[in-house]
Amino acid sequence: MSKNWPLWEIFVRSKNGLEHRHFGSLHAADAEMALVNARDVYTRRSEGVSIWVVESKDITASNPEHNGELFEPAQDKVYRHPTFYDLPDEVKHM
């Protein structure tokens, strides 16, 4: 009875100084194979200098249906932005 290879999410750092970014996913038997496959699938043209692989089932994602509760509270906090504060024009570089 054969078992299917699990799904892995692939994150690639395109060059030092940049963060790892989600590139896509692929199937592999284990993490090592996921790394090798990711090299072939997502970096055939030197798109990366570092790869992270995470098994898809280990990722917890927020639910877009709850975006209201989750993200709206930030919307009425204008005082978190510099333009909220009134300063005289004479104050420069602030």
Next chain:
Amino acid sequence: MNNSLPFGRDAQRAERVSLSFNLKTNTMSDEQIRNLEEIFEARIARDEKIEPKDWMPEKYRKTHIRQMSQHAHSEIVGMLPEGNWISRAPSLRRKAALLAKVQDEAGHGLYLYSACETLGVSRDELYEQLHSGKAKYSSIFNYPTVSWADMGAVGWLVDGAAIINQVPLCNTSFGPYARAMVRVCKEESFHQRQGFEIMLKLCNGSPEQKEMAQDALNRWWWPSLMMLGPTDAESIHTEQSMKWKLKRKSNDDLRQQFIDQTVPQADLLGLTIPDPDMKFNEETGSYDFGEINWDEFWQVVKGHGPCNKKRMKDRVGAWEEGAWVRDAAMAHAEKNEAKKLKKAI
């Protein structure tokens, strides 16, 4: 973590079930569902992207699974006619290029399958649909590649037509599909150029070589035009697909675009397009062309093309013969996992 991440398909299934459960317990009226659909359509009209976990009409989900998987299958089956020539390439330069191109097509198939899986369908189900003949792939790959010049014609014409089809999809509404297409389109341009270069070399060679190039064009021209899909009058899904940005131009418009860009390239090669009715129309600024044999197209789609059976036999064979490798890798991974656990205890 942003919510554009695809996540485990079991979790995703559970999610969809719980959504429909909520819909039921909250006794959503038809009107409320219609409202959701209206909000959804408006988001797309505003050029917002839809991500896998967002609410979507079931028809949107199904249509996307169908189109993306057909696209993925085409990339995978598309490797077969060209794979045929890797070991027969006339020079190391050509061999390296062809090998890289075929490897890219495998990559395209994989990007697209994984985009498809974000909608809650498993890779296994997708393969099963291809292998059982339930799913379609591009009819062009059911034609044989009988000479080296075919590698030129396929790159130049088939990849050329594919680019015309794919570029507008970089802006399609479903995020994972659009992102996959951006990557695919970046890679396609070398495919077409290496094909054209093969044609150019043959056309500048001996009379026999030029003859080979002309013969390849003769055989691939009409199937390439058909590849852009049935005429608008016969195309069923167009209106809905336009709304969802799965399609941005009609098949006939895409075909005209392909013809107008390709005819001058054939002139440059000194080759003749095998269509006695092909003529530049001063008024429209486009080429008029002869009638396409749609009977042939539908025959090939229905499975009666020259290579349909061979393509499926090769594909299924590769899958089945590879089963022991997949099983061995899984067994090895499980053994290692067990070893690690033991050490931890």
